[in-house]
Amino acid sequence: MTKFLAEIDVMPKKEILDPQGKAVTGSMKNLGLSEIQNIRIGKHISLEIDAENAEIANExxxxxxxxxxxxLIMESYTFTVKAV
Amino acid sequence: MTKFLAEIDVMPKKEILDPQGKAVTGSMKNLGLSEIQNIRIGKHISLEIDAENAEIANExxxxxxxxxxxxLIMESYTFTVKAV
Incomplete structure (x- = not known):
């Protein structure tokens, strides 16, 4: 058994309105950071997993x-898995 | 002006209890994924930024x-910035 570390990003899909991101984009103006645009906010998840090999860990x-x-109706995800 | 894309991860600090992650770790058992451990859940933020160069975008x-x-009391962050 090898220990793997997975880093997962779960983001609202492009075609879905992200009200939290919109609100934070507005707040950037008040901070003098109006050149920051199109903020989208999702989740970042890290986890450890015991598996025989990287392929099984990925599954x-x-x-x-x-x-x-x-x-999956509203969010898409990407992840990386590496041995630790 | 160049457009840059920043990808930011904001995670609860190691020494801080993450109750959401703990709860999800428990749920993994019910899904038959008991080999998944130590889940920690934070935020992933993507944003666009207009800047003269990468150094200014980073700042x-x-x-x-x-x-x-x-x-910063409870969370730490990492980010990458790349031109698009």
Whole structure:
């Protein structure tokens, strides 16, 4: 068994309005950072996983994303897995 | 002016309890994914920024992180900036 570390990003899909990001974009102006635009806010998830090899670790992370971590109707996800 | 894309991760600090991550770690067992451990959940933020060069873009993102996006008492942040 090898220990792997997965880093997952879950973001609202492009075509979906992100009200939290819109609100923070507005706040940037008040901070004098009006050159910052198009903020989108999602989740970053890190986790450890025990698996025989990287391929199995990838499968398990994929299953975790589709069944629990991301709502695939509104969100998309990307992840990386590396041995530690 | 060049357009840069910044990808920011804001995570709860190691020494701080992450109740959301703990709860999700528990749920993994019910999904048959008990080999997944130590889940920590933070924010992933993507934003666009107009700046003369990468150094200035980095400074602005740094300012946005410290003054608005991250609570430095409980959270730490990392980011990458690339031209698009």
């Amino acid at each position: 398990k992370v994929e299953k975790a994303c589709t069944s629990l971590l991301a709502n | 602005k993102v740094e300012k946005a992180c410290t003054s608005l996006l991250a609570n």
